[in-house]
Amino acid sequence: MSQETLMTFAGYGKFFLTLFIxxxxxxxxxxxxxxxxxxxxxxxxxSNLVLNDSLDSAPLExxxxxxxxxx
Amino acid sequence: MFHWLEQRxxxxxxxxxxxxxxxxxxxxxxxxxxxxxxxxxxxPFTVLQLAGKQVYIKDSCNACHSQLIRPFKAETDRYGxxxxxxxxxxxxxxxxxxxxxxxxxxxxGNYRTTEWHENHMMDPAAVVPGSIMPKYPHMFTNLADIxxxxxxxxxxxxxxxxxxxxxxxxxxxxxxxxxxxxxADAKKIASEMKxxxxxxxxxxxxxxxxxxxxxxxxxxx
Amino acid sequence: xxxNAQLEYDYSVVKLFTFTTILFGIIGMTIGVILAFQLAFPxxxxxxxxxxxxxxxRPLHTNGVAFGFTxxxxxxxxxYVGQRTLKMSLKESKFLMRVAKLHFWLYFITILLxxxxxxxxxxxxxxxxxxxxxxxxxxxxxxxxxxVAMFGMIGMRRERAIYVSIxxxxxSFLAIAMLYIFNNMEVPTFFWSGDAPSSLMHSISMYAxxxxxxxxxxxxxxxxxxxxxxxxxxxxxxxxxxxxGQPVFSYKLSVLAFWGLMFVxxxxxGHHLLYSTVPDWMxxxxxxxxxxxxxxxxxxxxxxxLTMKGEWQQLQTSPLIKFMILASTFxxxxxxxxxxxxxxxxxxxxxxTDWIPGHVHDGVLGWVGFMVIAGLYHMAPRIFKRExxxxxxxxxxxxxxxxxxxxxxxxxxxxGITQGxxxxxxxxxxxxxxxxxxxxxxxxxxxxxxxxxxxFYLIGFFMFAFNMYKTATSGRVLExxxxxxxPMAS
Numbered sequence: 001m002s003q004e005t006l007m008t009f010a011g012y013g014k015f016f017l018t019l020f021i022x023x024x025x026x027x028x029x030x031x032x033x034x035x036x037x038x039x040x041x042x043x044x045x046x047s048n049l050v051l052n053d054s055l056d057s058a059p060l061e062x063x064x065x066x067x068x069x070x071x
Numbered sequence: 072m073f074h075w076l077e078q079r080x081x082x083x084x085x086x087x088x089x090x091x092x093x094x095x096x097x098x099x100x101x102x103x104x105x106x107x108x109x110x111x112x113x114x115p116f117t118v119l120q121l122a123g124k125q126v127y128i129k130d131s132c133n134a135c136h137s138q139l140i141r142p143f144k145a146e147t148d149r150y151g152x153x154x155x156x157x158x159x160x161x162x163x164x165x166x167x168x169x170x171x172x173x174x175x176x177x178x179x180g181n182y183r184t185t186e187w188h189e190n191h192m193m194d195p196a197a198v199v200p201g202s203i204m205p206k207y208p209h210m211f212t213n214l215a216d217i218x219x220x221x222x223x224x225x226x227x228x229x230x231x232x233x234x235x236x237x238x239x240x241x242x243x244x245x246x247x248x249x250x251x252x253x254x255a256d257a258k259k260i261a262s263e264m265k266x267x268x269x270x271x272x273x274x275x276x277x278x279x280x281x282x283x284x285x286x287x288x289x290x291x292x
Numbered sequence: 293x294x295x296n297a298q299l300e301y302d303y304s305v306v307k308l309f310t311f312t313t314i315l316f317g318i319i320g321m322t323i324g325v326i327l328a329f330q331l332a333f334p335x336x337x338x339x340x341x342x343x344x345x346x347x348x349x350r351p352l353h354t355n356g357v358a359f360g361f362t363x364x365x366x367x368x369x370x371x372y373v374g375q376r377t378l379k380m381s382l383k384e385s386k387f388l389m390r391v392a393k394l395h396f397w398l399y400f401i402t403i404l405l406x407x408x409x410x411x412x413x414x415x416x417x418x419x420x421x422x423x424x425x426x427x428x429x430x431x432x433x434x435x436x437x438x439x440v441a442m443f444g445m446i447g448m449r450r451e452r453a454i455y456v457s458i459x460x461x462x463x464s465f466l467a468i469a470m471l472y473i474f475n476n477m478e479v480p481t482f483f484w485s486g487d488a489p490s491s492l493m494h495s496i497s498m499y500a501x502x503x504x505x506x507x508x509x510x511x512x513x514x515x516x517x518x519x520x521x522x523x524x525x526x527x528x529x530x531x532x533x534x535x536x537g538q539p540v541f542s543y544k545l546s547v548l549a550f551w552g553l554m555f556v557x558x559x560x561x562g563h564h565l566l567y568s569t570v571p572d573w574m575x576x577x578x579x580x581x582x583x584x585x586x587x588x589x590x591x592x593x594x595x596x597x598l599t600m601k602g603e604w605q606q607l608q609t610s611p612l613i614k615f616m617i618l619a620s621t622f623x624x625x626x627x628x629x630x631x632x633x634x635x636x637x638x639x640x641x642x643x644x645t646d647w648i649p650g651h652v653h654d655g656v657l658g659w660v661g662f663m664v665i666a667g668l669y670h671m672a673p674r675i676f677k678r679e680x681x682x683x684x685x686x687x688x689x690x691x692x693x694x695x696x697x698x699x700x701x702x703x704x705x706x707x708g709i710t711q712g713x714x715x716x717x718x719x720x721x722x723x724x725x726x727x728x729x730x731x732x733x734x735x736x737x738x739x740x741x742x743x744x745x746x747x748f749y750l751i752g753f754f755m756f757a758f759n760m761y762k763t764a765t766s767g768r769v770l771e772x773x774x775x776x777x778x779p780m781a782s
Binding site: 021025028029032033036043044045046047048049050051053054055056057059060061062063064 | 299300301376377379381449450451452453455456457529530533534537539540542543544547548551552555773776
C-alpha cells in the first residue's frame with residue numbers, strides 16, 4: 001500500500017473517530033441534564049462533597065454499605 | 072454508563088487517559104515517520120561544530136534566538152530563505168527557540184564572519200550599540216567538550232544511522248582521529264581570530280568554547 | 293474501616309509541601325525579577341560571570357516556578373483536598389504515609405539538584421524539559437510515587453463518588469506522565485563514547501528537527517495544561533466553594549467542562565509551530581482547537597464566578613475570596629488571549645515577541661499564583677490550627693500583586709505588538725524600515741515597567757511568606773477547625 005492510500009485511510013479514520021467522540025460528548029451532556037430533570041439522579045448534590053468534608057461527617061454515598069441500597 | 076465509570080477509579084483513569092492521549096495519537100500517525108528526510112546536500116555536523124552546538128545549548132542561546140525563518144517577506148528579506156523541514160534532519164535536539172529577544176540565527180553563517188562573532192561574543196554592545204545581550208568572556212577561557220561532542224556524533228551514527236564516515240560526509244573515525252580532526256578545524260578558525268590567548272590555547276592543543284561555537288555558527292547557512 | 297471519632301486528617305505532608313511552595317516560590321520569582329531587569333539593564337547580566345547571564349538563569353526561572361513553586365502547591369493541595377473529599381486519612385495507612393513522605397523528599401532533592409545542574413549549564417535545551425537524563429529518571433520515580441499515593445488514597449476512600457477536583461488531579465498525573473516520558477526520550481551519549489572521556493550527563497533527543505519540535509510543543513503546551521490549568525481548576529473547585537460556603541453553581545457544568553478540556557487541550561499544541569515546517573494540517577488543527585478551547589475553559593471559569601451568586605458581598609469582606617475571584621477572572625482573560633494569539637494571522641505578528649511571555653504571565657501570576665496562594669491561605673488555619681495572622685497584610689498583598697500583574701501584561705502587550713509590527717515594516721522603496729537593534733532599543737521602557745511589575749509581585753509574595761510564617765508561629769490558637777470562611781485577625 002502506498003503512502004498516499006495510507007494517509008487517506010488514516011484521514012477517514014481520524015475523521016470518524018473524532019465524530020464518534022463528538023457524539024459521545026454531546027450525548028453525555030444531554031443525558032446528564034435529562035437525568036437531572038426527570039429526577040433519576042441529582043448531580044448537584046455532589047457539591048456537598050466539599051461543603052461537608054470533615055472526617056466524622058457521614059459520607060454522601062457511603063462506599064461500604066450493608067443494608068441501604070438506594071441510588 | 073458514566074455514572075458507573077465515575078465510581079471506578081481504575082476504569083475512570085483508563086478512559087481519561089484515552090481521552091487525553093487521543094490527540095497525540097492522531098497527530099503522530101502516520102506523518103511522524105516520513106518527516107525529517109534530509110534535503111539534498113545536507114551534511115551532519117562535524118565534531119567541532121557539535122561541540123559548538125553543545126556550547127550554544129549550555130548557555131541557552133536558544134532562550135533568546137530562534138533558528139526558524141518563517142515564510143514571510145519581512146523574514147526572508149531580513150534573514151534569508153525560509154527554513155525547510157529537511158534542513159533540520161540532523162538536529163538533535165532541535166533549537167528553533169520560541170522567542171526573538173535577539174535576531175534569528177538559522178542562516179547566520181551567510182552574513183557574519185569569525186571575526187565578527189569573536190568581537191561580538193566578548194562585548195556585544197561594542198559591536199552593536201544598544202545591544203542587550205550579555206557578554207560571554209568565559210567562552211574564551213572555558214574549554215569545549217570535544218570528547219562529549221565525539222560521543223554525541225558517535226551516538227547519532229550508531230543509534231540513528233546518521234551518515235558519518237560515508238562518502239562525501241564528515242569523517243568521524245576513532246576518538247583519536249576525531250580529536251585530531253577537531254583540532255585541525257579549530258586551528259583554521261583560530262587563524263582568523265585576533266585574541267592571542269585563544270591562539271595560544273589552540274596552538275597548545277586546547278580548544279576554547281568560543282572556537283567551537285564559531286565553528287557551529289559559521290555552519291548555519 | 294469504621295469511622296472513629298478520634299481519627300483526624302493528617303497534614304504532615306501538606307505542611308512539608310507548603311514549605312517548599314513558599315521556598316521555591318521565592319527562589320523562582322526572585323530569579324524572574326532579576327531576568328526582567330537584565331533585559332532592561334543588560335549590565336546586570338554580567339555580575340556573576342557565566343553563572344549570572346540571562347541565558348543561564350532563564351531555565352532556572354521557568355523550572356523553578358513551574359516545577360518548584362506550582363508543583364509543590366499542587367502536591368500540598370492534593371494531600372489536603374484528596375484526603376478531605378475522599379474522607380480518608382493518611383493516618384489510616386502506614387504504607388501510604390511512607391510513600392507520601394518519600395514522594396516529598398525525592399521531589400525536594402530533585403528540585404535542589406535541578407537548581408545546581410541548570411546553573412552549571414547541564415540542559416537539554418527543550419523548554420520546560422531542560423533537566424538532563426539522570427534527573428529525568430528521578431522525576432519519574434517520584435511521579436510514580438505520587439500516583440501510588442493518589443490511587444492508594446482513592447482506593448481507601450469512604451465516599452463512593454469521586455469529586456471533580458480529584459478528577460483534575462488524576463488527569464494531571466496521567467497526562468504529565470505520558471507527556472514527560474515521550475518528550476524526554478533521550479539517548480545518553482556516554483554509552484557510545486568509545487574511549488573518549490565524555491560527560492555522563494549529556495544526552496541527545498530521540499527525535500530530530502521537525503519531529504523533535506512537534507513532540508516538544510505537544511509536551512510544552514500541555515505541560516501548561518496539566519500543571520498550570522487542570523490541577524489549578526481542581527483547586528478552585530474545592531477552595532472557592534469551601535471558603536465561601538456556597539455549593540458549586542452547577543456540578544453538571546463542571547463535569548462537562550472537564551471532559552471537554554481533557555479532549556480538546558492536547559490538540560492545541562500545534563499553535564506553537566504556526567508557519568514552521570510541521571505539516572500544515574497540524575498547524576490548522578492546533579489553531580482551530582485553540583479557539584474551541586475557549587468553551588471548556590470558560591465553562592469552568594464562569595461556573596466559579598456564578599458560584600458566588602448572591603454572595604458577592606464576601607468579595608468585600610474576605611481577601612481570600614478576592615484572590616480566588618481575581619484568579620478565575622485572569623483565567624478567563626488568558627484563555628481568551630491564548631486563542632486570539634493562536635489565530636494564524638495574529639500569530640504571524642505575535643510569535644517570537646514579548647506578547648507571548650506577557651500571555652504566559654497573566655496566566656501564571658494571576659491565575660496559578662493567586663490560586664496557589666489562596667489555597668495555602670485557606671489551609672493554614674486548618675493545618676496549623678491557628679488564626680491567619682493579618683487580614684490587612686493580605687489585602688495589601690492582594691492590591692500590590694494585582695498592580696504588578698497589570699503592569700506586567702500591559703507593558704508586554706505593547707512591547708510585543710510594537711516589536712511584531714516593526715519587524716515587518718517596509719519603507720516606500722520596499723526595503724525593511726528598521727534594523728533588528730531598533731526593535732530592541734524601543735522596548736527599553738516596557739522592559740523597565742515589566743521589571744517593576746514583577747518586583748511588586750515579588751514583594752507581595754514576601755508578604756505572603758511572612759504572613760504564613762507568622763500564622764504558623766504566633767497566630768491565635770483555634771479551638772476547633774473552622775467550617776467555611778478562614779478566620780483571620782485584622
